[in-house]
Amino acid sequence: GNSVTQMEGPVTLSEEAFLTINCTYTATGYPSLFWYVQYPGEGLQLLLKATKADDKGSNKGFEATYRKETTSFHLEKGSVQVSDSAVYFCALSKYQAGTALIFGKGTTLSVSS
Amino acid sequence: DSGVTQTPKHLITATGQRVTLRCSPRSGDLSVYWYQQSLDQGLQFLIQYYNGEERAKGNILERFSAQQFPDLHSELNLSSLELGDSALYFCASSASGTSGTDEQFFGPGTRLTVL
Numbered sequence: 001g002n003s004v005t006q007m008e009g010p011v012t013l014s015e016e017a018f019l020t021i022n023c024t025y026t027a028t029g030y031p032s033l034f035w036y037v038q039y040p041g042e043g044l045q046l047l048l049k050a051t052k053a054d055d056k057g058s059n060k061g062f063e064a065t066y067r068k069e070t071t072s073f074h075l076e077k078g079s080v081q082v083s084d085s086a087v088y089f090c091a092l093s094k095y096q097a098g099t100a101l102i103f104g105k106g107t108t109l110s111v112s113s
Numbered sequence: 114d115s116g117v118t119q120t121p122k123h124l125i126t127a128t129g130q131r132v133t134l135r136c137s138p139r140s141g142d143l144s145v146y147w148y149q150q151s152l153d154q155g156l157q158f159l160i161q162y163y164n165g166e167e168r169a170k171g172n173i174l175e176r177f178s179a180q181q182f183p184d185l186h187s188e189l190n191l192s193s194l195e196l197g198d199s200a201l202y203f204c205a206s207s208a209s210g211t212s213g214t215d216e217q218f219f220g221p222g223t224r225l226t227v228l
Contacts, residue, residue, distance in 0.1 A: 032214045043115060043203055043219035051214045089156065093214075099207070100146060100158040100169055101217060 002027040006090050006104035013080055013111050021075040021107045023064075023090035031094040033057075033066055033073040034101065038087045047075075047088070080111045116140065117220035119204050125226045131192040134223045138185055138206030144168070145187040146207070146217060147179055151200040162187055163211070194227045201225075 007022040025031065032051045036044040048057030053068035062077045073090060090104040116139035126132055138145050147159040149172075158171035162181035173179075176194075181187045191198060201224050205217040 036219075043117075043221045044205075045115070045219070046216050049214070049216070099144070099212065099215060100161055100171055101148075101205075102158065103156040105155045 002031065002092060002094055002102050004090050004092055004102055004104035006088075006107050008105075008107070009087075010108040010110055013109070015082055015111055015113050016079045017111075019075070019077040019080045019084075019109065021088055021090075021109070023073045023075065023104060025071050025073065025090075025092050027071075027092055027094055029094060030068075031092040033064070034091045034093065035062070035064055035073070035075050036089045036091060036101075036103075038089065038106070040086070044089065080109070082111050082113050085109055085111045115218040115220065117204060117206050117218050119202075119220035119223050121223060122221065123224050123226075125228065126194060127228055128194055128196060130194050130227075131190065132194065132225065134189040134191070134202055134204075134225075136187045136189070136204030136206075136220060138187070138204075139218050142206035142208055142218070143185065144207045144209060144215075145181055145185070146205040147173075147187070147189050148203040148205065149200045150203060150222070154200075156203075159189070163209075191225070196227050199225055199227045 003026045034049045035047040048059040050057040050066035056065045091101040118137045143164045159173040161169040179189045201222045204220045207215040
């Protein structure tokens with residue numbers, strides 16, 4: 001079945017450090033891929049998405065490229081800020097009978113100044 | 114603010130009881146999704162409704178049921194509650210629910226504690 005695997009956290013970085021959070025997926029066909037972010041005490045917000053192979057999603061300095069050959073969608077940011085501290089979820093959606101999101105376990109990012 | 118509202122914000126109840134969680138989707142969105150977030154299971158899809166009809170089911174227990182009303186708000190009913198049902202329950206909505214590329218907008222969640 002469809003699944004998403006994310007790197008285990010927590011990830012602890014200093015401000016302005018480079019961030020990579022690994023995400024790989026298992027799915028037949030061509031799913032859409034998403035990164036959602038959850039700030040403390042809040043619901044999830046879409047950070048970026050990519051809907052086909054080689055697409056690059058980007059938002060707020062974060063980027064991720066849909067790599068079909070490696071079934072990956074790694075999240076990167078060149079210079080993190082304290083305000084980026086949150087839980088990051090990789091997810092996929094593959095329309096069959098519905099369009100529900102299948103989430104990874106989430107990666108907690110903590111950025112210190 | 115995503116535009117999705119959920120009530121109540123917190124719910125504390127006892128084992129064996131029944132509760133109803135309510136969700137109002139963003140204006141114009143036809144699909145509503147329910148997700149459960151717990152420490153051991155992570156974020157799991159429960160059920161999707163599209164324009165009043167059930168569209169897809171995920172890992173939803175038989176003790177749980179949902180419906181979407183003509184005004185498109187949705188309710189998730191949880192009965193015969195067990196300690197393990199304690200979790201954060203999110204509602205999300207999307208414009209159509211017939212495209213895997215649609216963004217889902219999440220509500221702030223209802224935190225259920227079963228004692």
